[in-house]
Amino acid sequence: MKWGRLFAFLLMVAAIIGVTAGTVPQVWKSIPLGLDLRGGVDLLYAVDTPKGQSLSDSGRQALLKAVEMRVNSLGVSSPSIDLEGKNQLGQDQIRVQVAGVKNQQEAVQVIGATAQLAIYGDATVDKKTGKITPVGAPLATGADLKSNAKWVVDQQDGKNAVAIEFKQAQKWIDITKEYVGKPIFVFLNGQLLTDPVIQQVMYSGSSEISGGSLTTPQACMALANELNAGALPYPLTLESETSVGPSLGQTSLQRTMVAGLIAIIIIFAFMMFVYRLAGLIADIALVAYGYLTLLVFSGLHVVLTLSGLAALVLGVGIAVDANIITYERIKDEMRNGRSLRSAVRVGNKNALRTIVDSNATTFIAGAVMYIFGGQGDVRGFAVALMVGIIVSLLTAVLLSRLMLLTFTASGVVRRPWWYGVGKGVLKQHETQV
Amino acid sequence: MKPRFNIVRLSKWFFMLSGAITVAGIIVFALFGFNLSTDFKAGSRIQFQLNQQVPDARVRQMFQSVGLTIGDTGLTVGGIERNVAIVTLPEQLSAKQIAAIQTAEHKFFPNAKQDIQVNSVDPFVAQQTARKAIWAVLAAAVCIVIYVAIRFEFRFAIAGIIALLHDAFIVLAAFALLRREVDLTFVAALLTIVGYSINDTIVIFDRIRENVKIHKPDNIEALREVVNKSLWQTMTRSINTVFTVLVAAVILYFFGGVSIRNFTFALIIGLISGAYSSIFIASPIWVAWRGRSMRKHKAVTNEASAQ
Numbered sequence: 001m002k003w004g005r006l007f008a009f010l011l012m013v014a015a016i017i018g019v020t021a022g023t024v025p026q027v028w029k030s031i032p033l034g035l036d037l038r039g040g041v042d043l044l045y046a047v048d049t050p051k052g053q054s055l056s057d058s059g060r061q062a063l064l065k066a067v068e069m070r071v072n073s074l075g076v077s078s079p080s081i082d083l084e085g086k087n088q089l090g091q092d093q094i095r096v097q098v099a100g101v102k103n104q105q106e107a108v109q110v111i112g113a114t115a116q117l118a119i120y121g122d123a124t125v126d127k128k129t130g131k132i133t134p135v136g137a138p139l140a141t142g143a144d145l146k147s148n149a150k151w152v153v154d155q156q157d158g159k160n161a162v163a164i165e166f167k168q169a170q171k172w173i174d175i176t177k178e179y180v181g182k183p184i185f186v187f188l189n190g191q192l193l194t195d196p197v198i199q200q201v202m203y204s205g206s207s208e209i210s211g212g213s214l215t216t217p218q219a220c221m222a223l224a225n226e227l228n229a230g231a232l233p234y235p236l237t238l239e240s241e242t243s244v245g246p247s248l249g250q251t252s253l254q255r256t257m258v259a260g261l262i263a264i265i266i267i268f269a270f271m272m273f274v275y276r277l278a279g280l281i282a283d284i285a286l287v288a289y290g291y292l293t294l295l296v297f298s299g300l301h302v303v304l305t306l307s308g309l310a311a312l313v314l315g316v317g318i319a320v321d322a323n324i325i326t327y328e329r330i331k332d333e334m335r336n337g338r339s340l341r342s343a344v345r346v347g348n349k350n351a352l353r354t355i356v357d358s359n360a361t362t363f364i365a366g367a368v369m370y371i372f373g374g375q376g377d378v379r380g381f382a383v384a385l386m387v388g389i390i391v392s393l394l395t396a397v398l399l400s401r402l403m404l405l406t407f408t409a410s411g412v413v414r415r416p417w418w419y420g421v422g423k424g425v426l427k428q429h430e431t432q433v
Numbered sequence: 434m435k436p437r438f439n440i441v442r443l444s445k446w447f448f449m450l451s452g453a454i455t456v457a458g459i460i461v462f463a464l465f466g467f468n469l470s471t472d473f474k475a476g477s478r479i480q481f482q483l484n485q486q487v488p489d490a491r492v493r494q495m496f497q498s499v500g501l502t503i504g505d506t507g508l509t510v511g512g513i514e515r516n517v518a519i520v521t522l523p524e525q526l527s528a529k530q531i532a533a534i535q536t537a538e539h540k541f542f543p544n545a546k547q548d549i550q551v552n553s554v555d556p557f558v559a560q561q562t563a564r565k566a567i568w569a570v571l572a573a574a575v576c577i578v579i580y581v582a583i584r585f586e587f588r589f590a591i592a593g594i595i596a597l598l599h600d601a602f603i604v605l606a607a608f609a610l611l612r613r614e615v616d617l618t619f620v621a622a623l624l625t626i627v628g629y630s631i632n633d634t635i636v637i638f639d640r641i642r643e644n645v646k647i648h649k650p651d652n653i654e655a656l657r658e659v660v661n662k663s664l665w666q667t668m669t670r671s672i673n674t675v676f677t678v679l680v681a682a683v684i685l686y687f688f689g690g691v692s693i694r695n696f697t698f699a700l701i702i703g704l705i706s707g708a709y710s711s712i713f714i715a716s717p718i719w720v721a722w723r724g725r726s727m728r729k730h731k732a733v734t735n736e737a738s739a740q
Contacts, residue, residue, distance in 0.1 A: 042511060064557045084478065085553035093552070095478075242517065245510040251489065252690025259688035263681040270677060306693065307621030310700075314625050317678040318632060321670075324677075325636060328670045357584060358635035361593075362628050364580050368573040369624065374565045376558065377617065381624045382569075 005410035012403055013284055020291040027291070030298045034305030034380070035080060035099040037253065039245040043098075043108060044084075045236040046091040055092045055234075062233045067094060070111050072376075079376070080247075087239065094236065097244060099303060112236045113226055116189050117142040117209075119175070123185040123192065132192040134185060139175050142227055144168070149227040151220035154208060161210035162220045164227070169205025176202045188212070188223070248306065267320065275327050275420035277413065278404060282323035285400035289319045292391045300387075307377045308384040315388025318359065319396035326351040326401070331421050340416055344408045348401050355397055363389045434668040441657040441664075444717030451599060451714060458606020467609055470504050470616035471521040472559040479520045480511075481538055482547035487518045495541040496520065499533040504614050506692045516546075526551060559617050566620045570601070570627055577631055585642055588722045593634045596707075596715035600630040603706040604699050618696035626703030629678070633671070634711040640667050641716065652731075653724040660720050664712055675708035 047063065049055055055063070064081060071079040080097040087093055098107050118141045120134035145164050152163040166172040175184070179198045186193045186209060194211030214220050246253060268286070271279035293312060297304060330347030338346060363386060370382035487510045493503050503520055511517035526534075531551050538549055574594050581590035601623055608615055641663040650656040682704055686697040 068558065068561070079558060081558045082478075083555035083557060085551075095554075242511050243513055244519065245515060247506060247509050248692040249489065249506075249508070249690060250510070252692040254690075256685065256689040256693060259685050260681075262688060263684040266680050266684065267677045270673075270680070274673060306618055306696070307624065310621045310625045310696070311628070313678075313681060314628050316681070317629065317674070320677045321632070321636070321674045324670050324673045328667075328673075332666070354636055354639040357639055358632045360584075361577055361580055361635050362632045364576050365573040365628055365631060368576045369569040372565070372572040373569040374561070376565070377562050377620060378566045378569050378624065381621055385624075385628055 001411050002409065005406050006412055009403060009406045009410055012399075012406070016284055016288045016291075020287055024291060024294070027294045027298050031294065032301065032303045033099070033246075034303045034308070035097055036247045036306050037304065037309075038099060039243065039247075040097055040099040041107065042240075042242045042244045043096045043111065043238060044240045045094045045096070045112065046087055046089070046239050047094060048091065048235045048237060059233055060092075063094070066232050067096060067111060067236075071096060071098060071107075093239065108238060108241065112238055116187075117145070117227060118187045120185040120187065121179060121182075123195070132185075134187055138187075139184070140166070140171060144171060145227060147228040149224040151217050151224055152208065154210060159210050160214060160217055160220045161208040162214060162224050162227070163206065163208050165206040169203070172205045172207065173201060173203055176200070264316075267316075271320070271323070275323075277407070277418040278327050278330075278420055279323075281403045281407065282320070282327075282396070282400055285323070285395045285403065286316065286319055288399055289316070289391055289395040292395060293387060296387050296391060297384075300383075302383055302387075303380065304384075305377060305380050307381040311381045311384030312388055314385065315392055318362065318389060319392040322351075322355045322359075322392060322396040323400055325354055326397075326404075327420060329354075330419060334416055334421055340414065340419070341408055344404060344419075348404070352397065355393070359389050359393060434665055434672075436661065436665040439657075439661050440713065441661045441717055441720050444713065444721075447713035447717065451603070451710070454603060454606055455599075458602065458609055462606070462609040465609065465612075467605075467615045468612045469523060470614045471507060471523045471554065472556060472617040473563060473615065474523045475525070475553065475555050476521055476523040477526045478552045478554045479522070479526075479534060479549050480552075481518055481542075481545060481549045482512065483516045483518065483542050484544045484546050486510075486515045491541060492518050492520065495537045496522075496534070498541075499530065499537050501530070501534070504616065505694055506616050506618070521554060525553060562617065563620055566624060570624070573627070574598070581635070581638075585638060588719055588726075589638050589642075592715045592718040592722070593631060593638065595718055596634050596710040597627055597630045599710045599714055600626055600703055600706040603710075604703045607702045608699065613698060614695055616695060618693060619699055622696045622699035622703065625700060626707060629704060630707035630710065633674070633707050634715045636670070637664065637667050637711050637716060638719070641719070653720075653727060656724055656727065657720055660716055664716055668712075671708055671712060675704060678704050 047055060049059075060083060064083060068079075068081055071081065079099075080095075082095045084093040084095050096107075096111055118134065118138040120136065120138050122135040123132050124135055125132050144166055146167050149162055149164050152161050153159070154161045176198050180201055181198065183195045183197045185195045191212075193213070194209065196211070209223075214223065248256075268283045271282050273279070275282065293315065296302075297308075302308065326348055329351040330343050333343035333347045333350075334340070366382045366385035366389065370379055370386065373379045373382055487508075489508060492508060496503050501522060501524075504523065507521050509519040509521075511519050531549070534551075535549055538545055574597065577597075578587075578590040578594055581593055604623065604626060607613075608619070641660055644659050644663045644666075645656075648655070648659050650659050679701065682697050682700040686694060686701060689697060
């Protein structure tokens with residue numbers, strides 16, 4: 001027996017269990033949970049359609065798209081957005097539910113805010129009130145711009161500005177051609193923002209807006225974000241704001257947690273029953289898997305939803321599978337007549353290729369789901385799946401292997417029985433081939 | 434594990450079994466479609482405030498008494514004091530039904546703070562999510578084909594994808610046949626099954642690849658023998674792995690929350706199908722295909738030598 005190796009092995013076990021038991025509550029608390037698991041805030045907006053008009057099918061689609069983009073810009077996971085029946089005034093209503101209540105104020109602001117940018121060729125000043133109102137139809141609106149507005153610092157005067165780009169460069173060329181030497185009037189939400197004089201024809205289709213309230217980088221970024229989110233086709237007014245419970249239900253969640261715990265205990269017991277001491281090592285590696293995944297989730301600020309949890313459970317399955325593949329390989333190697341120590345080494349090596357190929361395939365599936373899944377549930381699943389696979393490779397392969405090799409090298413046990421290899425196995429191998 | 438029977442030789446029965454379930458699923462799906470929940474279907478939203486915390490079971494009873502069943506995920510609790518019940522139903526309510534619910538509310542909760550408010554609901558994000566999920570799975574399938582074709586062989590790639598789509602389809606068919614409610618959690622379950630299915634299949638393919646390299650079978654009989662052997666060599670692993678994940682799914686189904694029961698049910702069906710298809714569908718497809726091209730190749734070389 002080599003005491004040094006045994007000590008190293010016991011140290012690893014103690015470190016994993018100690019760190020996990022000591023810090024898991026804090027880590028768990030720092031993971032934001034999604035709407036379905038924790039609940040959030042429920043916002044009801046009325047749609048202010050022009051008098052006498054009702055919401056057309058295309059108008060409804062555009063409105064829902066715009067709201068969805070705004071909610072997504074908050075960075076919350078899987079919002080619920082529904083169009084609801086009319087209120088007492090006959091207005092259509094939109095209900096938005098977002099997870100968590102921390103960003104409640106921000107959410108209310110971002111969803112309802114409209115950045116209605118319009119450029120006019122002429123404007124009049126009301127002599128009494130001093131209010132400036134546009135004349136005629138707008139030359140261009142926010143809808144003509146690409147969604148890539150951003151804050152810039154003007155090269156010449158060093159002022160903060162918002163860089164904008166027209167979807168069709170020709171439109172801006174035509175406008176600047178017509179108004180060269182004349183002022184144009186840029187209105188934001190009905191207020192005159194700036195009235196620059198066009199100096200020359202702008203052929204690039206891009207431009208900058210500055211002046212008015214756009215003095216700070218923050219103000220410029222806010223406007224850029226609002227422009228990029230797309231103008232709401234109709235203004236929205238907030239009707240109600242309520243906190244809601246998790247859509248999966250509080251009691252339901254508690255029961256699920258308990259059931260999950262029972263499942264984990266059974267899986268642990270099964271691994272120890274079938275693979276004995278090797279199974280115990282796999283179980284310890286699984287503890288490390290669970291802990292590291294939670295740590296990564298907490299570090300990346302990934303919002304955990306049911307689909308994310310499902311991916312983590314799949315990750316547990318993949319991690320267990322990696323251990324089972326390895327141990328079955330070790331048994332195979334012993335059947336082929338290898339000694340325990342060499343079987344452990346060769347078995348690990350041979351199993352690795354299988355595990356890497358199967359996990360790489362699943363990882364690719366996750367990566368593609370991430371790219372094509374858009375925001376929300378699909379992406380949440382994909383992130384959790386990718387994290388799960390990487391952590392599973394680290395723990396169920398590297399860590400588990402290191403522990404198994406160290407433990408085997410310590411020579412504490414010599415009988416293959418401790419690795420789940422039955423007495424019959426060694427004799428079986430003639431009939432197997 | 435010792436070979437108990439020849440899997441490859443019996444493969445036509447497995448193809449027929451999967452084919453039968455698929456056809457039955459398509460027929461039921463064509464006739465009745467899915468039993469969609471409010472997550473995907475326009476429906477109604479009923480909200481009312483009580484003077485107490487919302488009692489889950491009693492609210493369900495209240496709707497049951499007027500002949501309406503709340504789906505597993507159809508009841509949400511709102512308000513700071515958790516006293517607002519929000520019920521979504523996958524149907525448009527008639528004036529008569531609304532009146533009946535109102536009467537039931539007075540009967541079940543005489544001290545309720547508020548009468549019911551009824552709204553129609555048009556789900557948007559859920560439909561988008563489902564559509565994105567389908568595209569994501571299809572795109573993932575294409576990329577898996579490319580990777581497996583490079584690392585293994587093109588035939589493995591296609592056989593693996595057929596098994597993957599088979600599993601997704603079996604779950605869809607099971608939900609259509611059993612009239613289980615398809616809600617948003619179903620999307621998460623399908624994604625999980627797709628991930629499991631491909632992972633499980635590749636492990637077996639890896640062993641087949643290895644054995645083919647060692648034994649270099651030169652006729653169909655030898656190829657079948659090698660594949661059959663590979664399947665039995667990996668059988669213990671297949672059984673142990675599917676057992677551990679199934680234990681988790683079954684326990685979550687029976688002891689977990691009611692609201693994820695559809696989710697865990699889909700998982701159970703999908704995990705069984707995923708383990709089954711890797712062994713009994715994907716591998717035999719590969720043998721049949723590889724065997725055919727082997728025969729062709731042989732025919733060509735025979736002709737060449739005859740000339």
